[in-house]
Amino acid sequence: MDALVKKYAKPGLWLEKVDLPTVEEGEVLIKIHKTAICGTDVHIYVWNQWAQDTIPVPMTIGHEFVGEIVELGKGVKDLHVGDLVSGEGHIVCGKCRNCLAGRRHLCKDTKGVGVNRTGIFSEYVALPVTNVWLCDKSIPEEVFSIFDPFGNAVHTALSFDLLGEDVLITGAGPIGIMAGAVAKHAGARYVVVTDINDYRLELAKNMGVTRTVNTKKEKLSDVMKELGMKEGFDVGLEMSGNEIALNDMINNMTHGGKLAMLGIQETGTSIDWNKVVFNGLHIKGIYGREMFETWYKMTAMLKSGLDISSVITHRYHYTDFIEGFEAMTSGKSGKVILDWTT
Ligand code: NAD
Ligand code: ZN
Secondary structure, X not given: OEEEEEOOOOOOOEEEEOOOOOOOOOEEEEEEEEEEOOHHHHHXXXXXXXXXXXXXXXXXXXXXXXXXXXXXXXXOOOOOOOOEEEEOOEEOOOOXXXXXXXXXXXXXXXXXXXXXXXXXXXXXXXXXXXXXXXXXXXXXXXXXXXXXXXXXXXHHHOOOOOOOOOEEXXXXXXXXXXXXXXXXXXXXXXXXXXEOOHHHHHHHHHOOOOEEEEOOOOOHHHHHHHHOOOXXXXXXXXXXXXXXXXXXXXXXXXXXXXXXXXXXXXXOOOOOHHHHHHOOOEXXXXXXXXXXXXXXXXXXXXXOOOOOHHHXXXXXXXXXXXXXXXXXXXXXXXXXEEEOOO
C-alpha cells in the first residue's frame, strides 16, 4: 500500500510502498478516507530540531484521519466492518495512576501516533480499539478528519466556564479559529481573537467571533475600550505558542482570570510572574483531548448547530502531498486535507 514516510533524516517526506499492517488482538484495520495535516507533521516535514530529537526514521507519519473499518481483530466487539471512524492520536499506557483513575489525557507514558509510532498517512492503518471513535454519520465525513485538532480547541475552550464571559484567544491558527467558534457556541459574551496574520484573522471572523485584532496594527487595550470592557478578560486561551502573545494575555486578564495554555512555548519564554501572583490568575496546561469526553462534546456541539467546516481551506489528493505541505507553510491556510479514496 501507499504511505507518506519520513524515510531519511532530512527535510521532506516520501511516497513509498509499505506492507499492509497486521491486525493484532484488540485492534481494527481501517481504510483511510481522509487525513489532515497538523503543525506537528509540518515540523517533521521541515525536520526542525524537535523532529530530529523525537522522530524515529524511517516511519510513516500523520495522526488526523477519518476512515472505515475493514477488519476486526480478535476480541473486538461493538464495532463492525463498514463503521466510519476517527481516532485518538494519543496512545496511553492504561496502567499509570491517571489512566487507572480514568484521566487518560494525563497518562505519564503517552505515545503519539505518527510521532513515536507508525502514523496514519497510508491507505490502511491498524489501531487499538480503545483509540477509535465511532463517527455519527449525520456529521460531514470531512469534519471527522480534523477531530484531533478540533478536540484540542474544545478541550482548551471548555476548561473553564464560558457562559457570559469575555474570552481572549491568542493565535488564529486552525485551533484558535475553531476555539473561537466553540467559545461563542458555549455562550461567551465577547470572543476576541489576536494574530499577526490577516488571512487567518479573516478565517476567525468567519467563525462569528466578536472581534479580531492584528496586534501589529492595533492595541488590545484599545479594543477592550471599544467593547466597553473595564477590567480585562475573564478567560484566556493561549493558542499561538508565542511569547509576546502570552504576555499580551497576562497583561489583559481580569483579576482572578483563568488561562488555558495549549500553544507550545519556546524554551526560555518568560512572563511577569508577579502579575500572576498579585492578579490571582489561574493557569492550566492542556495536552491533547480528554478521552473521550472531549470527543463526546465535539459531536454534541456539531449536532447542536456548531459549524467549523470553514476552517478547512485546502484539499488535495494524497499523491499531491507536497502542495498540501506548501499550503500549510504559506501562512494562507486553515486546515489542509489529503484525500485517500481515489
Ligand atoms: P499555528 O502555528 O497554525 O497557529 C499559531 C498562530 O499564532 C499563527 O496563526 C501565528 O500567526 C499566530 N501568532 C504568532 N505570533 C503571534 C502573536 N504575537 N500574537 C498573536 N498570534 C500570534 O498552530 P495551530 O495548529 O493552530 O496550534 C496552536 C498551538 O497549539 C501551536 O503552538 C501548536 O504547537 C500547539 N498545539 C498544542 C497541542 C497540545 O496538546 N498542547 C496540540 C496541538 C497543537
Ligand atoms: Zn498511563
